[in-house]
Amino acid sequence: MRRMIVAVMSVVLFTPVFSFGQMDQMEKQMKDHMGGGMMGNSSKEKESEDKGTKALTKEAEAAGVTVKATYENPSAGKKPVFKVVFDTHSVDLDRYKIEDVTILRDDKGKDYRPELISASGSGHHRQADLEFKDADISSSEWVELVIEGVAGVDERVLRFETGNKMMK
Numbered sequence: 001m002r003r004m005i006v007a008v009m010s011v012v013l014f015t016p017v018f019s020f021g022q023m024d025q026m027e028k029q030m031k032d033h034m035g036g037g038m039m040g041n042s043s044k045e046k047e048s049e050d051k052g053t054k055a056l057t058k059e060a061e062a063a064g065v066t067v068k069a070t071y072e073n074p075s076a077g078k079k080p081v082f083k084v085v086f087d088t089h090s091v092d093l094d095r096y097k098i099e100d101v102t103i104l105r106d107d108k109g110k111d112y113r114p115e116l117i118s119a120s121g122s123g124h125h126r127q128a129d130l131e132f133k134d135a136d137i138s139s140s141e142w143v144e145l146v147i148e149g150v151a152g153v154d155e156r157v158l159r160f161e162t163g164n165k166m167m168k
């Protein structure tokens with residue numbers, strides 16, 4: 001009987017207690033961690049805007065890799081600059097050069113390749129700043145940042161409105 005009381009008390013005293021918020025957070029982390037690789041290539045996209053700088057950020061997740069891209073200078077009238085971040089818990093990202101798997105496509109179907117400004121990170125967390133010096137998007141209403149062939153996904157497409165009106 002004494003052993004049973006000790007065993008029950010051990011379970012009660014040493015079992016972690018989680019709040020509903022903590023449990024929801026753990027469930028979200030488990031889904032994020034397991035969702036891409038095991039559940040196929042479902043993709044979701046998020047969008048946000050930094051009101052202070054007018055930078056636009058889009059995010060897409062597929063095959064266990066989240067790609068987050070921030071259009072750093074959409075209203076500057078300069079050549080487009082993007083900060084691109086790759087995050088995962090299951091894919092080795094070192095085999096991908098962000099500048100080699102990224103293109104910018106305008107609303108006329110023209111593709112532009114970036115120049116690498118800077119890169120950092122390794123393994124599961126990588127980021128790069130890219131500039132598209134040859135891109136003439138002055139009359140484009142939108143551009144798409146396309147990430148090609150990462151983690152078995154042919155294309156991840158993140159569309160950004162430029163605010164330009166079509167010239168007629």
